[in-house]
Amino acid sequence: MTVSPDPMPAPPTVAVIGCGTMGIGIAIVAARGGCPTIIYDADRARVSKALAEIEMFLAGSVKRGKLDPQTATDTLARFILASAISDLASADLVIEAIFEDIAAKADLYGALNRVCPSGTVFASNTSTLSITRLAAASGRPENFVGLHFCLPAQLMKLVEVTPGLRTSAETLTRSRTFCEAVGQIPIETKDRPGFILNHFAIPLNNRAIRLVEQGVATARDIDLAMKTAMGFPMGPLELVDLVGLDTQERLCDTFFSITNDPALACPPLVRQMVAAGWLGKKSGRGFYEYSSSATFGAEG
Amino acid sequence: MNSSAKLSFLIIDTGNSRSFDEADPFRDLASSGGSDVAIILGSDMTSGLIQIAQASFVTVLVELQTECLSAHIPDNFGREGGNVIGFSRYRLGNSTLTKLVELVVQPETDDAAKAAAVAIFESAGLVPVTCRDMPGRIVDRLIRPYFNQALTALDEGLADADQLDRALTLGLGYRRGPIDLMRESGLEAHFHVTDAIYRAIGDVAYLPARRAQSAIDRRRRGEHP
Numbered sequence: 280m281t282v283s284p285d286p287m288p289a290p291p292t293v294a295v296i297g298c299g300t301m302g303i304g305i306a307i308v309a310a311r312g313g314c315p316t317i318i319y320d321a322d323r324a325r326v327s328k329a330l331a332e333i334e335m336f337l338a339g340s341v342k343r344g345k346l347d348p349q350t351a352t353d354t355l356a357r358f359i360l361a362s363a364i365s366d367l368a369s370a371d372l373v374i375e376a377i378f379e380d381i382a383a384k385a386d387l388y389g390a391l392n393r394v395c396p397s398g399t400v401f402a403s404n405t406s407t408l409s410i411t412r413l414a415a416a417s418g419r420p421e422n423f424v425g426l427h428f429c430l431p432a433q434l435m436k437l438v439e440v441t442p443g444l445r446t447s448a449e450t451l452t453r454s455r456t457f458c459e460a461v462g463q464i465p466i467e468t469k470d471r472p473g474f475i476l477n478h479f480a481i482p483l484n485n486r487a488i489r490l491v492e493q494g495v496a497t498a499r500d501i502d503l504a505m506k507t508a509m510g511f512p513m514g515p516l517e518l519v520d521l522v523g524l525d526t527q528e529r530l531c532d533t534f535f536s537i538t539n540d541p542a543l544a545c546p547p548l549v550r551q552m553v554a555a556g557w558l559g560k561k562s563g564r565g566f567y568e569y570s571s572s573a574t575f576g577a578e579g
Numbered sequence: 580m581n582s583s584a585k586l587s588f589l590i591i592d593t594g595n596s597r598s599f600d601e602a603d604p605f606r607d608l609a610s611s612g613g614s615d616v617a618i619i620l621g622s623d624m625t626s627g628l629i630q631i632a633q634a635s636f637v638t639v640l641v642e643l644q645t646e647c648l649s650a651h652i653p654d655n656f657g658r659e660g661g662n663v664i665g666f667s668r669y670r671l672g673n674s675t676l677t678k679l680v681e682l683v684v685q686p687e688t689d690d691a692a693k694a695a696a697v698a699i700f701e702s703a704g705l706v707p708v709t710c711r712d713m714p715g716r717i718v719d720r721l722i723r724p725y726f727n728q729a730l731t732a733l734d735e736g737l738a739d740a741d742q743l744d745r746a747l748t749l750g751l752g753y754r755r756g757p758i759d760l761m762r763e764s765g766l767e768a769h770f771h772v773t774d775a776i777y778r779a780i781g782d783v784a785y786l787p788a789r790r791a792q793s794a795i796d797r798r799r800r801g802e803h804p
Contacts, residue, residue, distance in 0.1 A: 429750040437749035466746050468738065475738055475746040479757075482784075483725050490710075496717050500708035504717040507679040507706045508669040510754030515721070518751075542724070542784055 287371050287400075287453050290314040290460065294361070294370035296387065298322075298329035300523070300561070301404055302376035304432025307333055309374075310357040311350075311433075312461025317370055319361035321377075326360050333358065336433065364390050372457060374426055376404040378526075379533045384408070385416035392418040400450055402426040406477045407533045410470045411443035420445035424454045427474055428463075430522055439474045440465040472537045480518075481530055482542040487515035488527075491566070492548040498566035520565035524552045588640075588699055589614040591632065593621030598642050598668035598676070605703050616640065616695055626651050629663060638692040639663045640699070645719075645775035648683045648712045659712075660687025664696045668705070669718050672764030680707045681716045714779035715772075723773045723785055729757035730788035766794035 293309040295302050298320040306329070310316040320326050337354055340346035346354075361367060373391060377383060388401060395401075401423045403413050414423035425441030438458045442451050451467075458465040468474040473481060487501050496504070502514020519527050531545035552558075552565065559565030590609040599605045599620060609618070615637040619628065622644060629651050632639045639662055641651060648665035665683030670676045680700045684693060693709065700707040710717050729743055738746065744756020761769060770791040777785035787795075797803065 435750065435752070437746060439746065439750070464749055466738075466742060466749070468746070469736075471737065475732075475743065476750045478732070478737065479725060479728055479747060480751060482728070483721060486721050486724065486784075490717065490720065493713075494711060495713050495720070496708065496710040500710065501717055501721075503706065504669075504679055504681065504708045505721065507708075508677045508718045509722060512752035512754075 287457065291371035291457060292317065292369055293457075294319060294367040294373045295376060296320070296367075296373065297376035297378075297404075298325040299376065299378075301428060301430065301432055303329050303332055303336075304430070304434075305374055305376055305404060305428050306358070307336060307354075307433040308428070308461050308463065310354045311346075313357075314461065315357050315359060317359045317361050317367055319364070319367060323362055326362070330358060330360060365394050367391065368394050368396070370395060370399055372400045372402060372454075374402045374404060376428075379405060379407055379529050381408055381412065381416075384413055388413070388417040398422070400424065400453060402454065404428055406474070407472055407530055407537070409443070409472075409537075410441045411445070414443040414445060421447040422450050424450050425468075425470070425474070426454060426458070427468075427476070429476065436462070436464045437476075438463045438465045439468045439476060441468050441470050441474055443470055472534055477530065477534070481527075481534055482540075484515045484519050484527065485531065485542060485544075485546055488519065488546045488548055491516065492546055516566040520559035520567055520569075523559045523561055524549055524565055525558050528553050587614045588616040588618055589636075591617055591619045591628070593619065593623035593625075593628070595622040596620035596642060597622075597644065597670065598666070598680070605705075608703055616699065618642075618699075624651060633661070633663055637662060638689075638695045640696055641665050643667045643683060645714075645772055647714060647779070648685065652685070658687055659685040660689070661685075662689050662692045664688060664692055665712065666696065666700075666707075667716065671760060672768030674760075674764045678704065678706045679718070680705045681718065682707050682709045683712050683716060684709055685712050715776040715785070719772050719776065723769070723776060726757050726761055726769055727773060727784065727786070727788040727791075729761070730790045733758070734789060766791045767798060770795050 290313040293314045294317040295306040296319050298318060306316050306318050318326055318329055334355060337351040341348050341351050367373060375387060401417050403425055404427055406427050410425040414420035417423045420443060423443060424446050427439040429435035429437050440454055455465045490496055490501055491498050498516040502516050505511045505514050528545050528549050531543055534543040556562055557564045560569050563569050588609055590606060617632045617636040618640040619632060620642045629641055641663060643665045652659055652663060667681050668676055669679040669681060682696050697707050732743060740758040744759050747753050747756050770787045773785045773787045
């Protein structure tokens with residue numbers, strides 16, 4: 280039986296699962312917003328590595344005058360490192376940010392459902408999968424919601440808040456309230472592949488990749504053109520490098536399998552780059568070469 | 580714009596340039612004769628005019644509208660090239676001109692001609708990028724399907740116009756949302772650009788969205804677009 284969530288304490292205890300680029304960003308948002316924040320990854324080594332990256336990001340923020348030293352210290356003190364799923368039992372809100380594989384996510388929710396109190400809200404940071412389908416796998420569809428943060432989450436304010444067919448109004452309200460409390464801007468979207476952002480961003484990025492593939496223009500000229508003409512803060516190929524070529528490949532495969540839209544099919548160049556180990560910024564080479572793979576905003 | 584650097588190029592104006600209007604300070608940089616570079620501006624471009632310029636100047640820059648450079652140069656089955664380079668300064672519809680200049684080159688375009696084109700536009704404070712001679716060049720090739728998607732998203736109720744623009748500006752850091760941009764630049768202009776690309780490459784992503792087609796229908800009936 281699904282139990283309606285209790286009123287979320289202020290601040291709620293937040294658990295973030297997955298210590299990749301997105302998970303780290305979301306964890307920073309939650310902790311900086313005053314929430315005790317549990318971080319967990321199936322690969323335990325990634326948890327301590329994540330904390331080191333978070334520390335570096337906060338130090339960078341202080342250095343640039345974006346954060347005062349005491350707030351950085353307080354934020355860092357709010358992190359709790361989990362070594363097992365059972366360590367997440369005290370969370371009021373669990374935000375899952377693992378790779379886009381519905382079977383893997385379903386397994387995870389099954390494990391969480393056995394550990395967390397029935398009132399705990401489960402949220403997925405998925406950008407392509409159906410919230411209703413994930414909610415069905417969670418065992419608590421009324422307490423399930425999509426919370427899609429934007430990359431880099433620690434700097435971007437938007438959160439796409441997506442109810443599934445069975446998400447309760449209370450869960451939706453609590454999710455929006457959480458977002459606002461930690462300084463984010465929630466926008467409600469429909470449970471459709473890609474919601475709003477990826478519905479637009481993935482095809483646009485794929486088209487940019489295909490222009491490189493077809494030799495129409497270089498990555499540098501494509502990015503420069505879009506920044507100069509359209510005022511984009513970064514070019515589409517710079518963005519793909521930041522997201523990661525492997526992530527782009529997974530997004531395309533997931534998205535295409537749901538929609539059969541050829542604009543979303545993974546460009547062969549992406550598969551070649553992934554095979555070559557050119558994963559973007561995190562591997563030091565993608566469409567561009569990089570000297571640092573530090574978390575966005577942590578440099579300098 | 581740095582007016583102290585007198586650039587050695589000549590302007591041949593056929594009228595109604597979209598890249599440099601009559602008052603554009605770029606025109607002040609042109610010389611009145613004795614130049615190696617000719618820039619042919621305007622919408623009344625003819626192949627004959629280009630051929631004459633090609634024989635008289637080391638480098639010829641030809642302003643393009645939605646057409647490819649190959650519309651003016653004979654086809655040579657992938658070995659086109661020489662001293663003629665296409666260009667278009669980017670603007671959405673009749674919105675404000677941007678600093679972007681898309682340079683259109685062919686497989687065997689002279690390197691010296693490319694270098695001259697880049698130097699001329701950079702000296703004028705503009706931002707040249709180079710692309711192959713393909714429909715839509717770079718920006719329209721990327722941005723027009725995005726606009727089509729935004730128009731279709733409205734039809735399908737994905738979000739309302741304000742939500743769409745807000746999500747895309749906040750989430751992707753875009754300066755302006757697609758609906759906001761189309762309000763300013765016009766559905767008719769969107770139709771004309773997408774229709775030209777769609778006819779050239781047949782990709783349905785460029786098939787003008789319903790709202791753009793309706794704007795053209797209204798115009799044809801003499802109603803407000």
